[in-house]
Amino acid sequence: MTQEEKQLLLKDLAARVPYGVMVEQTLYPSTIADKEQRLKNVQANDCVQLYWYKYINEFVPIHCIKPYLRPMSSMTDEERKEWHYLYLPLPHDNEATESERRIDWLNKNGFDYRGLIEKGLALEAPEGMYKNN
Numbered sequence: 001m002t003q004e005e006k007q008l009l010l011k012d013l014a015a016r017v018p019y020g021v022m023v024e025q026t027l028y029p030s031t032i033a034d035k036e037q038r039l040k041n042v043q044a045n046d047c048v049q050l051y052w053y054k055y056i057n058e059f060v061p062i063h064c065i066k067p068y069l070r071p072m073s074s075m076t077d078e079e080r081k082e083w084h085y086l087y088l089p090l091p092h093d094n095e096a097t098e099s100e101r102r103i104d105w106l107n108k109n110g111f112d113y114r115g116l117i118e119k120g121l122a123l124e125a126p127e128g129m130y131k132n133n
Contacts, residue, residue, distance in 0.1 A: 001063045001121075009062060009121050012114055014042045016067070019108045022130075023065045024123060039067070068125035069112035079109065 110130035116122035
């Protein structure tokens with residue numbers, strides 16, 4: 001993983017922390033049966049903190065994980081309507097907050113708007129993985 005890819009992934013993951021993005025870690029593939037874990041934190045030292053089953057915390061180098069993300073093409077008709085609504089200005093709203101709402105919505109729903117799947121930095125999320133977010 002290049003330094004540029006690492007920075008892109010760290011930037012993307014930092015914005016997704018509040019939404020509980022699922023990741024697959026590859027550091028201990030033979031000892032951990034369930035490799036899907038939820039991202040808990042992003043560290044400035046190129047590490048991420050993961051947890052699963054609410055009690056196990058683990059620090060893993062960024063190059064040892066891949067987030068599960070949804071391709072933009074997987075957006076449903078209902079999601080498209082919701083996405084369209086986010087373009088409508090709210091009273092006393094400005095462009096910055098409108099853009100923030102759209103990015104937050106994409107992060108919350110697990111969409112890959114940076115093309116990380118195509119770059120090999122993320123995995124395509126199984127259908128329904130982010131349905132309850």
